[in-house]
Structures are given as C-alpha cells and as structure tokens.
Amino acid sequence: MMPRLLAHLIPSTLLLGLCIPTLGLAEPAHRPFSEEIGPFVQKHCVRCHGPETQDGDFRVDTLSEDVGAAGSAKRWREVIEKINNGEMPPEDEPDRPTAEQGAVVVEWLAARIDEGRSARLAKREPVSFHRLSRVEYANTVEDLLGVRYGVADPGGLNEDAEYHGFERIGSVLSLSASHVEKYYAAAEAILDEAYPDKPIETTIVRKTALDLRGGPSSEKRKQLEEQGLADKVRVDMWPGHQLRGGRPGPGSAMVKNGGYFKVRMQVSGMKPPGGRAPHLTFYAEKIDRLLFEQDILAPEEEPTIVQFTCHLPPGATSFAVTNDVPGPSNLPRSGRSGAVPFFSLKQGRIPWQIKLTDEEGIPLYPFLIVDWIEWEGPIVTEEVQANRAKYMPTEDGNLDQVRQSITRFCEDAFRRPVSAVETQRYVAIAAQELESGAKLQDAVKTAMLAVMCSKDFLFLVEGNSEKPTDNLNDFEIANRLSYMLWSTMPNDELMSLAHDGKLRDKATLKQQLERMLADPRAAKFSVEFPRQWLQMHNLGVFPPDQKLYPEYDPHLERSMRGETTAFFQEVLDRNLSLREFLDSDWTMVNPRLAMHYEMDGIESDDFQRVKLAKEDHRGGLLTQAAILSLTSDGTRHRPVHRGVWVMESIFGKSPPPPPANVEPIEPNPVDSPKATIRMKLEAHKHDPNCAACHRKIDPLGLAFDNFNAIGQWRDEEIVQSGTGANPKVDSSGVLPDGREFAGPKEFRQLLLANVDDFNNTFIKKLATYSLRRTMTIDDRDDLAAIAAQSRAQQYQVRDLVETFVLSDLFQKR
Template sequence: MTGRFPGFPEARPLMRFCQLTAVIAWLSLATIGYAQSPADHSETSLIAQEQIGRFLKTYCVECHGIETQESDLRLDQLQPDFAQPGTASTWIEVMDKMNLGEMPPEGSTLPSPEEVASVTGWIATELRQAERKKLGAQGHVILRRMNRAEYAHTVRDLLSLDFLPGESPESLLPPDGTAEGFDKVSVALMLDPSLLDKYFEVAQRIADSAIVDGAPPFPTEKMRLEMEDIAENRAIRYLCASPGIECQEKAIVLMQGSTRSFGVMKYPGLRQEIPIEGMYRIRVRAWGEPGEDGQPVVMRVRQNHPNADQQLLLETEVTATPQIYEIVVPRDPKCGEYNVSIVNEAGFQISSRVGNDLRNLQQKAGEEKNFEQVMRLQARQQMENLTWSKPNPAVADRSKLRKLIVDWLECEGPLFEQWPPKSHETLLFGGAHKPENEEYLREIFTRFLPKAFRRPVTAAEVDRIVTLCNSELAAGATFNDAVRTGLVAVLCSPKFLYLLEPSDATEKRPLNDWELASRLSYFLWSSMPDDELFALAEAGKLRDPAVLSQQVTRMLADEKIEGFTQGFGAQWLKTGEFRNFMPDSRLYRDYNDKLGEAMVGEALAFFGEVLRQNESALTFIDSDWTMLNERLAKFYAIEGVQGDHFRRVTLPADSPRGGLLAMAGVALRGSDGNRTKPVNRGVYLREVLFNDPPNPPPPNAGEVEPNIQGERLTVRERLIQHQQIASCAACHRSIDCYGFALENFNVIGQWRNQQDGEDFRGRNSPPIDASGTLPNGKSFADFAQFKSLLLEQDERFARGLAEKMLVYALGRPLEPTDRGLLNQLTQQMQQQNYTLSSLIHGIVLSDTFQTK
C-alpha cells in the first residue's frame, strides 16, 4: 500500500491529499456559515453603571483622573465595555489592585469591604459574560470537530473494531482543548496541521488493524506450567529454596513471594511466551489455607509491563477447595513473564525484611503512644524467633501463616473472536468471492461512505475515493492495500472529522433528520448514530416528538450510554482531577494506585447508577447508598463486598458516606498530598453542584500559609487568620465555609475526628471542627447538617446542572437567550424528581437543540 508507513517518502502524497482535502473543505465550509459569528454585547445595567461610576469618582479619580494619572492609569473615562481588550485589561488591573488591598492606598478615603466586594464582583461577572459572548455565536451551534473520545467511539462503531489498551485513538491523539468545562465546545476544538498529521498516522494504524491479509500470523496456542516442574527447571528452581515457598510433589505452597512463568512457558517455535500483541486467557488452579488469624487467602496475578496500570491482572480471595481462576486480558511481548503471588498482611512476611517491617510497626505504634500495640509486636517477634537481619526458618512456626497452593498456570492465545475480524468483513463485505476490480471498490465505498459521513452521499464523493484507490492499484498495490488507502482518506476527511450542519442562511434553521440523528447520538453516546437512528432519519420520522422521545428512552437503556457517563459525567464531576496529587506515602500508608483508581471509579459508577435507575440527581448531595468494589469497601470499613466490579451498596446507618462530597476521590482532589485544602474543596463544590465559580483571586494569591516553626495551627485556624485581611475576607467567606464542612475527610478521604497530616499525629491532635455558616446565613454544626442545608438549595442545584448539561449538549457557551429554556428545564426537573432523564428529554425536545 502506497503511503501506509509514516516517515516513508511514499507516505507523503496520501498525507498531502488528506491535508489539502481538509483545508479546502474547511475554507468552503467557512464561507457557508460555519465561521464563528460575532456576538452582540449585552447591555450593562444602568443602575450598576451609576454605582460603579460613583465608586470610581469617590475613591479612584483623585489619583487616576484628568489632572493626575498615577502609574499612567486614568479611570475617569473608563467605559464598561469589556469586549474591548484594552478596556477589559484596565478593569482587570482595577479588580486585582482592589483585591490585593493596594487601591485605594493608605491615607486615602477607603471603601468598606462590602463596597470592594460589590465592585470586584461586578467586574468579575462582566468579564465572564464578555468571555462567553466571545465564544458564543448568537445562539447558533457552530461547526466543531469530534473530540478524541468521540473519534475513538465512532471508529469502534463504524468498523466494529475493538482496541487494545494504549492502542485506541483516544490514547494516541493529543488532549483536546476545553471551554466552559467541557471538551465539546466548538471554539476549543481547532484543527491545525500538526493535529492533522496525527490523524493521518492514527488512520493508518486503524486501516492496518481493520483489514487483514491471509490467516492469523500466530494461531491460538495453549501453554501450561505444572508446579512440580519447578524443581527440575534451572531458570526457576531457586524458588524452592525460599523460606516462604514450599515445593510439593504436585503443587507449590506460597506463604510469601510468587511463582514465575518465565523460561518455562514458551509459544511453540519461539523463545518467548507472547508472540504478538492481543488478548490472552490466563488460568490458575489454586486453593488456600487460612492462617491463625482466620483471614481469607488472597491471590494476586501480575504481569511485567512498562505501564503500571497494566501490571495487576487479578486479585481475588481463593476458596479452601481447588478452583480454576480465569481471566482474559490484553498482553503483548513487552509483558515478558507473569506471576502468581499471595497477598500477605502488612509486615507479616518470612524474609529478611520481616524484622525491619516489625521494627517499623513498633516505631509507628510508639509515636502514637499505643504501648499495648508495641508490646504485642515485641511478643510476636519473640514468639516467631525473628531477628532484625533474617529469620530462623527452623524455629519460626509457619503453620500459623496463610498459604496459597498453586497446582498449575496456563496461558492461551492470542485469542480471536473471529477471523477475518468483523472490521474486515464490514468493509470487504463480498469476501473472497468478489472480483477485485473497480466495480467492487465502488460497491465498498457506496456502502461505507454514508455511515462514515453520517448522511447520504453523492456519486462524486464516492468517485473521489475510488479514483484514489485506483491510483494505488495502478502503482502496483494489492487490492487490500488500495482499500486501506481509501479508508485512510475517509478517516482524515473533514466530512468524517467534523459534525457538519451546513447553512448559508443568516437566520436559524431546523436541523434535518440526519443532522438531528448525529447531534442526538454524539450528545448521549459520544459516537455515531446506529442503524435504527439512520433508518428513522432516512424515513424522515426522527423529528416527530413522540418518535424522538422514544429514541431518547431507548438510547438511555443502551450500553453505549457509558459514553455519556465518561463524557458528561466525568467532566461535570471533574474525576480527571481526583488524582492530581500523590498522597505522602509516609503519612497515608493506606493509599495506593489501585485505591486511587477505585476512588475515580466510585464517582463514575455512582453517576451511571443515578442515570440508569432514574434516581433523583439530589443523591449527588446526599444518599444512603454508594457504588463500591472490594478494595474501596475495605477502605470505607464496609464488609461483604467482593471483587473488582462496582455494585450498589446500602450504607450502614452510622456511615458518614453518601453523596458526592463524602467520596474519597473528592477529598483527595481537595488536598495537596500532605494536608487538606478547604479553599480548593469549597471552589469545587460551588463549581460542580451549583455552577457558581467564585471570582478569580488576585495575582499570586496564596491559599494558606504553612505553619512556621513553633506553631501548630490547623488549616482551618490559618484560613480564619487569612480572612482577617480585608481584601481577602469577602471572597473567602463565601468559599471557605463549604470547605470547612468537609474537614472530617482527610487527604485520602478517611473519616477523622482529630487533625492528621502535616505535623499532627497521635491522640493529642486537635479535634476537627466542621462547623460553619453558609453565605445565606444558615449555620451548621457538622457534615450531616451541612448536607441537609445544601438539599434546601435544590432549585439552585437543578439550575446549575441544567446549565452544565445544556453546554455539553449544544457544544457552545450559554447566552442570555437561553434563559427561558433554562427556567423551563429547571422547572421540569423539579416536577419529575430531579432525574437526569427528565433533563435529557427536556433538552432534546427543545427547539434550541433541534435548531442550527
């Protein structure tokens, strides 16, 4: 195939073809109504203007007026026109100087803190409105390209193509720009030559995976390692000499450490176990014997892999009777070997490390003044006759230890769902019986292009791709390579990359059925329409309100609604920011990467459950249930949850959990790895639950200073000191109260009644004070009362959620003309138990959603 491999000289003609196609199409689209329209400036309230004018005249013009312009700044002629960059910059300077307390200067007539807060708040509001107008398009939904998640999902559904970890276009393409909190807003999704180069490279990889030549390069094989072979194998017989491993006649007993597959399990005819990247079935026959503590035996299966998130394959409790444990996982030659190990309790290992582990535990217990635990650990050391350097296996009683008995390990693969893969059959539908000629090429792309472009296509559009394929055949390429070339051209075309809704009119127009099908599917599925939506569009029935409502209900029940959870849900809840800081491992030993993944998973699974079960969205404020897997349930001290999958769990009556704010991931996000950050948490709450971000802070404004030597002030105490600064008070008093309410959750989301982190340890640490007063004047004593007060602001929450989802659905910032629709959506949610589905139906059935 000419142009298949990036970097080869022959690759450039196809790439130039794709680039020129994109540029020419963009220029033509821009001339027929796709370019962003300038937005009108909203009228500033005359009352506000008069108030600001009086303020400037009273406090500012003396130093910045007609006679004196200190720092070359003149304010007597400053206009409230925030659309002008120069004027907006002056207003920003005024706001920053006032926030910093530098203006008016000492010795001048000073305004009250309330007056300063009123003026700076007005400036911040006007700046936000001006920015939205700049990004807006007079209510029009303007041209945008698919973001990388939508691109990956569309390729998946278009070609029936599954991707291995790290091979999805979503992993290969660079991050998308965001606006208004989402990566679906058109003005943030630009397409430059460097990005088009990346699309070309990704399209080539997709084409190579989608279309295959001949039989599989490596057939499926099964490789097994019987444990009795370990003692005879030079590569791994050393395992039998380990004090924590016992080799028996038909099995291996693990009290610590792990087995290995390397050097024994090899693919036939090769030196390695994994011949090619793909899916593999790993099977282990094993059982367990509980130790003296009666705790279950946990088995872990891991693989060597350069990416940490792909190393752990399985972690599960084993039964007392032999069972076969099976997993199907992606693997590649980079993985090398894999192993099976027993998960020991912390500090309980028969190795040279055990003495050090016990010493560390004793030291920690001593620091916490837990002398009972110190004596218990010392007695255990003496009982097991362990020294600080190494154990005495002849004396240590291993009968008290948990044991994992492994009979055999097995690896089968690479696995193929079918061959040729479904993606191959989707394109080359005729199989081997079709003649490889121009007529067949035309049939292929006549079938393929309408789905790829998500609308009917013209004969000229098909001709263009067929001509390109014919040029490949004329250059000596195989038929499959020629089809690959056509596929690459389609995947790089702006007609594929962009969600097209052409219009040469200056007025709004209704979407046609094909456009509505795409807008609907990319809203709810982050992917292309399916066959049923295409059929309704072709029949001209999709615009019927009853039909459209039925389709929304059907789509909400489809498994592809996961695209909405990963798209809207993840970005609304900001789950991508949960793990921005790694907790200090010395202070928070319970945290690890897998627990961090579970914290993110809880929030997404919770969103999915609220959506699927038609729960009230108010459960994001408070609920008597949450979504847990085994790892997170143990962290929350909730019993009876097993396995890695998330499931709905009713919370104990005395549990502090329930709702978004009680999730460990939210607490982790609102921390810096060492201490909690109430300001950060307060900002998060206002942004997520109410879509009410606070005004921007002045330049270089710190959140809270660390303790100086000799001080032991809590974060709360330092923030309250910070509030005494007049220029900081107004903003912090409307933010900090929300963060203080969450102070019972430490850096990693554990419930605490006493201060921890930083320099606070032990029973003498100060108690947590989670009380406060909300900006509306209502006070709370603790976290439970706080959530009750938030529930009283249900209308504010519903409106904020409606604003967020409408931005996501339309791909543009909201404008004053959207106010009526927002009122309607908020009222509809209140009447229908605040469900997400009622909000989604309301948006889809609105004229705004159905209009270009």
C-alpha cells in the same frame, strides 16, 4: 503510497482548523454597569486615571462598558488585579472604599469577563465544528472497523484540553500540526490491523506453572514429568509478587499484527480473616496499560478460571501479573519455596520458613496461586469481518466496485449521506494509486486513510453554510444523541430513522432514548458525564504521600473513581431524584473501598449498593472519597479547593480569581502549638482583600473538614509538627445568607433546601456536555423550561434526561 497521499490530504487538513467556538455559562440577571461600576469608577478611579491625569498611562474613564468584549477584557482584568492587591485606590485616597465595596466591584467585573469569554467562544456561525475527544475517537474507530486503538498509549493521541472539566467543548478542542500527525499515524495503524497484508490465523497458547516460574531446568522438568508431578506444579504468589517479562505473555509472533486477545487464567485466592483478598492485576508494560484486575477468592482445591479480552497494538510487549496487595514478600530466604516447586498450601513448610497458614490451615496472608495462563488470538468476529468486507472491493480493475465501497465507507465514517462530488476525490485517490501499480487493497486503504484524516470524520459538523439554520437536521440529532449516551457513532437503527426523517418526531426520539439507555453502551454516559461534570480528571493528580497515607494504592484510587460512576449509574437506572447526589442513605462500594470506609461484609469484587449507618458519616457525592481526594494536594486536605469545587460543580458558579502573590499556608512551625488548616485560614479573613471571597468559599469546604486528604473520617486533625495534642476538627460554618451548620450532615441538609439551585446547575452541566458548548444568556428560557419540568417531576434524573433530549434546546445548534 504515503508521500503521494499527503498532497491529497492538504485540503482536508486545512479544513481541520475550522473549529468554531461554542461555550458559556449563564449568570443570573445583574445590575448594569452604570449602577454597579460607574459610580465606583467616578468616585475612586477617574481622578488619577481620567482625562486630566493618567497615572501609569492608564485611563479608566474611556474603557468600554462592555467589560467582557475582546478589546476591553484585558484592561478590566488589570483593574481587578489592582483592587485585589490593595494597590488601588491608593491608601492616601481621602474616601477610600471598604474591602467589601471593592470585593463587590471585583466580583461583578470578573463575572462579566467570564460571560464575555463564554459569549465569544459560543458565537454561533452558520457551521459549527466539534472535534471528537480521544475517548470518542477510540469508540468510533472500534465501531467502524473493529479496531480498538490505544489513544492514551505512549505515542497515541494528544491529551484533550478541558474547560471546567469538560473535554468535549468544540472551541477548546483546537487542532495543531501535532494533532494532524497523530491522526495520520493512528489511521495508518488502524487500517493496517483491519486489512493486513496476509490473513491472520487465530491460535491458542498456554503457559503452564513451570513456564511461568521461569524454569526449572530441562533436566528438572523431565524429572518432574517422570514423577507425574509436572502438571501439579503451581505458582505461589505472595503479596507484591510479580511474574514479569515474556513469561505471562504470548510469543512475539502471535501479537505481531496486534488485535483482540482472550486471556484465561486458572487461579486460587486465599484471604486471611479480617484481611484483604489477593488482588490479581494483569499489566502490559510497553503500552503502560492495566488490562485486568480482580480480587480472587477460590479455595486451592477448587480453583476458578477468570477470563478477559484485551486489545494489543502490533509488536511484542512485556507483561506483569501481580498479587497487588500489601504484606510480607517472598524475597527473604524464609519466604521462597527453594528448589522444591510449590504444590499446595497443605504441603507444609520447613520449620525456619514463613508459614502460609496457621495450624488449622487458615491463610495468614492474602495468597494467590496461578496454575496456568492461556492466550487466544488474534480474534476477529464474523460480524467485524463482514463489516470490514463491505468497505473493500474484491474485483481488480472494477472501478465501480471501488466507488461503491468508498462511498459506503464515507457514509459510515462521516455519519451522514454523502454526495458523489464528495466521494469523487477519495475515489480519485484510489484510482491514482492503482495507476501507479498499487495493489487493490493498498489503493483503497490509501483512500480510506484520507477519509479518516478529513474534518468530516474527526469532527461532528453541525449547520449548513448555504442554508443557515439554528435547528439540527435528523443526522445531526442522531449524532448528538449517540455521542451523548454512547460516546460513539450512531448505530444502524438510529441512522435508518435519520434517513427516514423521523428523529424530529418526539415520540420516536423518546423511544430511541429508552432503547439506547437500555443498551450496555449507555454505561459510557455514566462514566464520561460525571467524570467531566465533577472534574474527576483531578483525582490522582497529586498522589498522596505514602508516608502519611500508606494505605493509599492504585487499587483504592480506581475503586474511588468506580464508586462515583456506579453511584451515578444507580441513580440513573432507578430514576432517583437529584437529591440523592446531595445526600443519600446509601452508596456503592466494592471490597477495597469498604475497607477504606471501615465497612464489613463486602466480599464480592464488584460495586454493590449498601445502606449507610449514621456512624459511616457519608451520603451523596460530596462525601465520596474520590471527591474529597481530588480537592486535596497529596499531603493535606484543602478546604478552599473543596469550597471552590462545591461552588462550581453544585452551584455552577466560578469564584473571582484570587489576588496575586497570596501567601501560601505554611506547615506548622515545630515550636508552635499545633493548628488546623482552618485556624490558619482565619489569617486570610483578617486581610480585607481576601475576606469577601473567602466568606463565600470557605464554609463550603470547611463543612468537610472531618475528612482527610484521602476521604477518611477523623475527629482530630493530624498535624505533623508543632507542640501539644492534635487539635479537634471544627466543621461548623455559616453560609453567606446567615444559615448555620454544625458539620457535613447539617450542611448537606442545607444543600437539599436549595435543590432548585442544584437542579439548574445539573441541567446546565448536562447541556454543556451534550451540546458540546456552554450555555449563554440566549439559552436561559430553554434551560428554565427544562428546570421547571424537572421540578414538577420531583427532580428524577432519568426523567430529566428525557426532558432535556425532547426539549427544543437539544435540537438547536
């Protein structure tokens, strides 16, 4: 079946490469080349690189004034590098420009090159193609066929390319032969799970504590059963203790075909006073995926049952259930239970063994007790079964039924109406398979595979080559809105309105926006948009050095990420102001993050809003541990990277590229006085080639020097080597416009004074995310209109999202 399908797929896979660019970020009005660059070039460059002399075979006077154009950008980039490196103009130039004058030229050229790249990428052809990201592909497949494909699992889909953090930009998400192979394999696996050869039965399997312990022998088990103790045995899990392999999981026959499974566990968790709660993690090792995690707080005599649903691919896998907290392990002889199974903390221990509680029965360590684990599955709901059935004909030899089923599948998969001509090629595939002797289900699956490998499924297609227009049709609006808010295909209500031609009506569109924001699926917007806007993909890229930051663990990293998501969700749900992102008197924490922030009173293992005190030194996005960590390198904070992040994420500016061969900041010499990174950065300010840019970047990052590489507050910088005491932190600074600040709080107040600049940036980032392209100069008027309305509405975020969705910009290609 599959070799024959390749011939059918060739036209579709060729079309997959038609990804039309759509990118760009608008810059404010600037002086023209003739005023800003022309005089500099004539005065300092033409004598050696002009009509009479061309040193290095380089001529600058004939370079295009359209600096960002494809033919000239590379040559102007060389000019930037020469000025940055101090090579040009040469030192013997009689009237050599100052470093400041050179920096002005470099910044102007770099901005024009960036504009040119954006304009080239954002060129709007009659039809635009925007490939689904991995996240969107997984969500779309789940809504279409009820299968949760592990796009990030080993052997899943390729990672998405990103542009300034965004993973949805059509021109960046290119397509290669490797992508096509991955999509082909993914579609096969998805369809095999959705339409198995034999009916799948749902079963329930329970692993008792005796099973989970990996014993005891059959003789000992029989003895425990005779004593009436077998059902009283429990698994005692010390900090770091793991149950691994097949013990926590079902048998291989149960997961042979993959699918959804419910997992239930009866557990107890004891937390020592002032310490961490035991933290249960459930990990699938073969697919490298964390299935579940939760702090467990329940007395051993009143255990709780936790439940979660997970999706597993076909084939056996091993699992690891862990009490994932630091503390003494049970590995020493003094920690193990020995030959006698564990029954209760109250049972007491042999005198030479480590005690679990004090004399009053209060736990000494975060201790987890597991009574049993139960698996149920594979689970297919009636709704999913009914949805799958409408795509699969039931009557052999009835080609009309085949045609109807495939047409329904094409319409849902392509997210728009389809013509008979479009569906005929897929019907022909099924018909050819039937003629070759294939079973009805296999023949239709082959046609469905072709549909899932076509450009119309893998791409969001906007525009019409026969009737070019800049405006979206109703189905394109439905797709844009759904993938913006839910990162998945439109649901039936949205598609019904599109069929009726009602989505261009502002009142209807507003009603749909409100409905969709109230839907649980809108949580995906609060995850995906801030993750991409704030470049959260960099969190964890440089894992902190465990010797320097032993308290950093995967649970803390996930909690950091969760704070930012929960914070954005809270601002959106409550329609708070954009100002909250810059500074706030509250944040969202769970117990793990509260401990990191040295906050008390947080017990429930979920994110909750907490009031910030002055001594917490936090507020807004910029002091969140995730943001401070993603701009660090695992061993130390990086003020320059923090400054660049603020420029890009808050002000929407990209600094010029640094000069080549810049010397890195070296570790402190052991025989020199200890020095802060700030002190070492001062050396760059003495280099005129670096000073102009660093004056703009450094203050934005130095404002947060009171926070270390994992976002903890400190008053002195811990310097690992050198002589003398650790130096005090200096987080003061002066902005390029002359305004001064004494630390992060005052800096955030200065940002609030520039909330209009942030308003403009936020709108551009939202538009970039939603329109799947960056903004060009052609979008300036539309963006300004949205910004003005946002200002009139006091920058309230939910209102801003509504203004954007109802704008003309949202309905344009």
